[in-house]
Amino acid sequence: MKKxxxxxxxxxxxxxxxxxxxxxESVNDYTLLVAVVLSAQATDxxxxxxxxxxxxxxxxxxxxxxxxxxxxxQHIKTIGLFNSKAKNVIAxxxxxxxxxGSQVPEDRxxxxxxxGVGRKTANVVMNVAFGHETFAVDTHLFRVGNRTGLARGxxxxxxxxxxxxxxxxxFRLHAHHWLILHGRYICKARTPECWRCPxxxxxxxxxxxxxxxxWKEPAV
Numbered sequence: 340m341k342k343x344x345x346x347x348x349x350x351x352x353x354x355x356x357x358x359x360x361x362x363x364e365s366v367n368d369y370t371l372l373v374a375v376v377l378s379a380q381a382t383d384x385x386x387x388x389x390x391x392x393x394x395x396x397x398x399x400x401x402x403x404x405x406x407x408x409x410x411x412x413q414h415i416k417t418i419g420l421f422n423s424k425a426k427n428v429i430a431x432x433x434x435x436x437x438x439x440g441s442q443v444p445e446d447r448x449x450x451x452x453x454x455g456v457g458r459k460t461a462n463v464v465m466n467v468a469f470g471h472e473t474f475a476v477d478t479h480l481f482r483v484g485n486r487t488g489l490a491r492g493x494x495x496x497x498x499x500x501x502x503x504x505x506x507x508x509x510f511r512l513h514a515h516h517w518l519i520l521h522g523r524y525i526c527k528a529r530t531p532e533c534w535r536c537p538x539x540x541x542x543x544x545x546x547x548x549x550x551x552x553x554w555k556e557p558a559v
Contacts, residue, residue: 427455479522
């Protein structure tokens, strides 16, 4: 995709959603980290449903360790892979206490050393909690990057590097949120809704999905 098209691509996404945010609910940096760890191979809505009561009671590493693995499982048992996730959350909480003064570190390498925290999770925390211009590549962003031609790559890291190189200001801070939300609600995996896509004319995907019968473009 050409530089001018990339700028127009993000300009339109920004116009449609000027202040994008993660859909994961949290009350501080620590609960954000926990929520992102729990969201692996799970929906944000499912994680939020499980964590609302949990985060009302448990919002520090110390409280999480006190709750214990079995207690945490009771809160998150509706989330996929909850056994291994509970183990990781307790372990990362212990590591935060022992190594970081109970604070979430503002460093990607340090974050990735925590149990259950990979590059994508670290990038989300760096962006949302600390305002760094990182690009967290989940399945939605990976699909959008490749399908549209915005950032093609065979691995999430390759797509991330393309975005790092190609996304212009003033869009870098919120770019991954716009792309994730675009993939979640418009550029869907099985049937992308091209007929209502604000960047369809800039997108390399062919053929475009036609509008369903009876659909009318809303009046501006």
